[in-house]
Amino acid sequence: MSSQLLTYIFVSLSFVLYIGIAIWSRANSTNEFYVAGKGVNPLANGMATAADWMSAASFISMAGLISFLGKDGAVYLMGWTGGYVLLALLLAPYLRKFGQYTVPDFIGTRYYSKTARLVAVLCLIFISFTYVAGQMRGVGIVFSRFLEVEINIGVIIGMIVVFFYAVLGGMKGITYTQVAQYCVMIFAYLVPAIFISILITGNPIPQLGFGDTLLNSSTYLLEKLDQLSVDLGFNAYTKNTKSNIDIFCITAALMFGTAGLPHVIVRFFTVPKVSDARKSAGYALVFIALLYTTAPAVAAFSRVNFIESIQEKSYVDSPNWFKNWENIGLIAWQDKNKDGLINYSAGKPFDGSRPIFSGGVGSQGEREIKNTPISDNSNEVYIDRDIMVLANPEIAKLPAWVMALVAAGGLAAALSTAAGLLLVISSSISHDLLKKTFMPKINERQELFYARCSAAVAILIAGLFGIYPPAFVAQVVAFAFGLAASTIFPALLLGIFSKRLNKEGAIAGMMAGLIFTAGYIIYFKFLFSDLDSSLNWLWGISPEGVGFLGMIINFVVAILVSSFSTKPPIEVGQMVDKIRLP
Amino acid sequence: MSPQDYWKANLKLLSILLFIWFVISFGFGILLSDFLDQFSLGGFKLGFWFAQQGSIYGFVILIFVYVFAMHRLEKKIQNKKEEK
Numbered sequence: 001m002s003s004q005l006l007t008y009i010f011v012s013l014s015f016v017l018y019i020g021i022a023i024w025s026r027a028n029s030t031n032e033f034y035v036a037g038k039g040v041n042p043l044a045n046g047m048a049t050a051a052d053w054m055s056a057a058s059f060i061s062m063a064g065l066i067s068f069l070g071k072d073g074a075v076y077l078m079g080w081t082g083g084y085v086l087l088a089l090l091l092a093p094y095l096r097k098f099g100q101y102t103v104p105d106f107i108g109t110r111y112y113s114k115t116a117r118l119v120a121v122l123c124l125i126f127i128s129f130t131y132v133a134g135q136m137r138g139v140g141i142v143f144s145r146f147l148e149v150e151i152n153i154g155v156i157i158g159m160i161v162v163f164f165y166a167v168l169g170g171m172k173g174i175t176y177t178q179v180a181q182y183c184v185m186i187f188a189y190l191v192p193a194i195f196i197s198i199l200i201t202g203n204p205i206p207q208l209g210f211g212d213t214l215l216n217s218s219t220y221l222l223e224k225l226d227q228l229s230v231d232l233g234f235n236a237y238t239k240n241t242k243s244n245i246d247i248f249c250i251t252a253a254l255m256f257g258t259a260g261l262p263h264v265i266v267r268f269f270t271v272p273k274v275s276d277a278r279k280s281a282g283y284a285l286v287f288i289a290l291l292y293t294t295a296p297a298v299a300a301f302s303r304v305n306f307i308e309s310i311q312e313k314s315y316v317d318s319p320n321w322f323k324n325w326e327n328i329g330l331i332a333w334q335d336k337n338k339d340g341l342i343n344y345s346a347g348k349p350f351d352g353s354r355p356i357f358s359g360g361v362g363s364q365g366e367r368e369i370k371n372t373p374i375s376d377n378s379n380e381v382y383i384d385r386d387i388m389v390l391a392n393p394e395i396a397k398l399p400a401w402v403m404a405l406v407a408a409g410g411l412a413a414a415l416s417t418a419a420g421l422l423l424v425i426s427s428s429i430s431h432d433l434l435k436k437t438f439m440p441k442i443n444e445r446q447e448l449f450y451a452r453c454s455a456a457v458a459i460l461i462a463g464l465f466g467i468y469p470p471a472f473v474a475q476v477v478a479f480a481f482g483l484a485a486s487t488i489f490p491a492l493l494l495g496i497f498s499k500r501l502n503k504e505g506a507i508a509g510m511m512a513g514l515i516f517t518a519g520y521i522i523y524f525k526f527l528f529s530d531l532d533s534s535l536n537w538l539w540g541i542s543p544e545g546v547g548f549l550g551m552i553i554n555f556v557v558a559i560l561v562s563s564f565s566t567k568p569p570i571e572v573g574q575m576v577d578k579i580r581l582p
Numbered sequence: 583m584s585p586q587d588y589w590k591a592n593l594k595l596l597s598i599l600l601f602i603w604f605v606i607s608f609g610f611g612i613l614l615s616d617f618l619d620q621f622s623l624g625g626f627k628l629g630f631w632f633a634q635q636g637s638i639y640g641f642v643i644l645i646f647v648y649v650f651a652m653h654r655l656e657k658k659i660q661n662k663k664e665e666k
Contacts (some may be wrong), residue, residue: 066634071615074633078607081638085603088645089596093652207635211625220625238619238630247612255607278652282645289638296634580589582656 003400007146010404011411014184015161018415021180022165022173030101030448033170033427038269040175042276046283048178049267051185051412052420053080053258053284054291055131056138059185059413064388066299067306070229070237073299075247079254081285081292086259088281092268094496096277097579101269102424103262103488104432110495112572113503114437119510121432123487124262128421129461130480131263135421136466138414141386144328146407155466158415159459166419166426167455171270174419181412186290188409192393192402193294196301199396210297225300228307233346233377237303242542249545256551257481260489262428263420274582302392309395310342310381315364318342321394326367329357330384333366336373337380340364347377355382418462426455479521482543486513486550494558499576501558502568509558517550583658595651599644606632606640 027033040048058080066073098106104124108117136155143154165173190206197209201221213220226236235241242250258264267284268277309319315333322342325331332355333342340363350371360368390410393402430451435442442450487510494501494509521543541549583591610618615629623631 071630071633074611074637077634078611078637081641082603082607085599085641085644089599089648208624211623211631213625222625222627222630238627240615244612248608251608251612275649275653275656278645278649282642282649285642285645289642293635293638577585580592581585582652582659 003403004146004148006400006404007407010401010408011147014180014408014412015157017180018161018177019164021177022169025169025172025176027168027170027172027448030431030444030451032172033448033451038272040270040272042271042280043283044179045175045267045271045276045280047182047287048175049264049280049284050287050291051178051182051416052267053264053288053417054185054413055417056135056410056414058291058295059189060138060141060389060410061386062389063295063298063302063392064385066296067303067388068385069241070235071240072242072247073296075242075250075254077292077296079251080258081288082251082255083258084281084285084288086255087264087268088278088285091259091265091492091496092277092281093274093582094579095265095492096268096271097274097582098575099269101266101431102427103265103492104428105436106495107488107491107506108432108436110572110575111491111501111503111506112569113507116491116503116507116510117432117436119507119514120488120491121428123483123510123514124428125425127261127480127484127488128263128425129465132418132421132425132458132462133465135414135418136462139411139418140466142390142407142410142414146390146403152467155463158411158418158466159463162415162419162422163456163459166422166459167452170451170455171266171423171427174423175270177419178416181416182287184412185409185416186287188405188412189291189294189298189389191405192396192398193298193301195398195402196305196392196396197297200301200304206297206301207293210300221300221304225304228304232307232311232344237300245539246537246542246545249541249548251545253485253545253547253551254481256485256489257547258484260484260487260492261480262484262488263417263424265492266424266427267420298389298392302388302395305392305395306383306388307344311344312341314340315342315366316340319395321391324394325384325387325391329355330387332357332369332382334369334371334373334380334382335362335364335366336375336378338363342381343378344381345377345379347379348374349377349379349382350374354384422455422458422462425458426451429454429458479518482517482521482547482550483514485547486517486554490551490554490558494555496576496579498559498562499573500567501562502565504565505558505560505562508561509554512557513550513554516553517547520546520550583655585659588655588659591655592652595648595655599648603641603644607637611637 062076095106104117104120107120139158140151140154143149144151165177193206194204197206198204201209201212202215203209203212222238226238229237271277271280322331334350350373352371355369356371358368358370362368393406430447435447491506491510524543610632615633618629619627621628
């Protein structure tokens with residue numbers, strides 16, 4: 001059977017499963033739509049949280065990124081897992097005890113202010129849409145490479161599937177589909193990783209194989225990788241390239257940002273008891289760690305495989321995957337020294353950030369590119385880092401069904417995260433903006449109707465992002481985490497652990513964090529992107545890590561302003577006392 | 583156990599666990615990572631292992647320690663309520 005047919009079968013089967021679950025778990029009340037009736041088993045919620053959390057970026061892009069970053073890749077590994085400790089210890093149980101539906105709900109009630117609620121809604125919508133755009137691009141990549149349909153049609157199919165279970169099922173539908181999606185995703189990630197680990201080191205556990213010796217040799221894999229990297233002019237794989245302060249700040253911004261992401265927090269509103277919220281965060285991290293500890297192993301294996309299978313091979317005899325990915329423009333080769341061999345090394349192969357194909361064919365049969373070659377290095381290969389995980393099974397020559405599985409897994413990762421995000425967007429519109437602010441008179445049925453409408457509109461907008469991807473998607477990821485860390489996280493933490501913090505303090509803090517972080521990122525990423533280098537950064541902190549500074553500014557401003565203004569009302573103190581108890 | 587004692591015990595537990603959280607990630611994985619790289623764990627340099635593997639295992643353990651410790655604390659405060 002051809003690999004494309006297999007992929008069609010795997011992907012269709014998984015979609016039928018998701019839609020079936022959606023029909024089985026329809027939501028009939030706002031309580032079910034927003035928080036799945038608060039009846040989700042903590043283990044199931046842990047799985048759903050893991051699927052919600054692990055996006056197209058985690059599944060498709062992360063191992064590829066690490067594979068090119070080496071040790072610096074740890075910022076993502078630690079940053080995107082360490083936040084769960086903060087969630088379990090500092091936020092989830094208390095917010096579950098508070099017992100409302102959304103994150104702005106807590107901020108609005110704790111700081112007795114519609115303004116605070118609106119600031120939170122704005123941050124939430126911005127963060128969530130930023131994130132959705134990335135998921136839709138992931139859906140597009142998988143469809144165009146594996147099913148050879150137009151990216152647009154792929155995005156539309158994805159929209160229809162998400163529409164089904166998010167609009168019909170709300171949080172209840174999403175939760176149970178996410179459980180299924182987690183299973184598909186983790187199976188699809190582990191199977192090729194185990195295969196490749198056995199092929200390279202003989203050890204079936206990738207987490208251990210990664211530190212093991214190569215098959216039939218006494219050299220350690222990582223030693224070999226350091227050697228290969230240095231030979232090609234890169235830094236040693238197990239050494240940092242970024243400065244310690246930058247690594248520190250990026251990791252911190254990602255951790256605190258994770259703990260402040262609304263679509264993650266809201267998952268802990270769905271369990272029956274406060275203690276379940278803690279347990280559920282633990283289970284979620286176990287399920288996440290399964291993928292996150294495998295990813296660096298995949299990164300190292302694929303780096304070795306990638307280098308060994310193309311370096312100094314003639315283009316004519318280069319492996320199929322090289323030409324397949326070249327066909328969709330994510331790999332390009334320019335024979336700078338005219339020897340017909342693929343020479344891969346450190347440095348940019350040619351001008352511009354991506355290849356511009358002329359439509360013609362070069363002397364070896366490669367797709368001709370119009371970019372001017374850069375002559376101070378010998379690198380001839382352009383490769384988009386996003387393809388490493390998807391191309392990995394092909395590079396390692398695994399059977400066709402493994403590739404089909406990976407395609408289904410990538411879609412599961414993208415769709416599960418998109419659905420979770422769309423849900424928090426729709427509930428913050430129908431619940432926080434309409435019910436609690438502008439249309440307090442609507443009854444529950446009307447609210448549910450508006451919730452469904454806003455979910456539908458959000459899906460349409462997300463789809464448009466997928467079809468016309470904004471060029472700035474990569475830059476704005478820093479935004480999402482930076483804003484979550486510098487606005488939502490401090491407001492939640494202080495709301496629980498300080499009774500003195502008042503409305504003025506919280507709003508001033510959120511605004512200060514927002515303006516500082518957004519200003520810094522816009523300055524370096526949009527206005528003066530040619531200045532974006534460590535020489536010009538404040539204390540050597542990159543825009544990716546600046547959310548950590550923004551968070552500290554938020555804390556300082558919030559506490560100072562509070563101490564100079566009136567105490568919050570007594571009811572607020574009583575509410576805080578109540579949420580602190582189990 | 584009174585609500586105040588419960589909250590104090592909780593805060594103490596939080597500070598200990600968050601201190602460990604900081605040490606295994608920001609400490610061993612970043613600030614002390616280069617120093618730890620002189621030791622090795624199988625084929626891993628120790629600092630590299632903490633940065634890409636060990637810290638994550640540590641996070642999982644920390645959450646479950648907190649779950650069990652809080653379970654015991656909650657029992658204490660609930661027993662007290664029943665005595666009344």
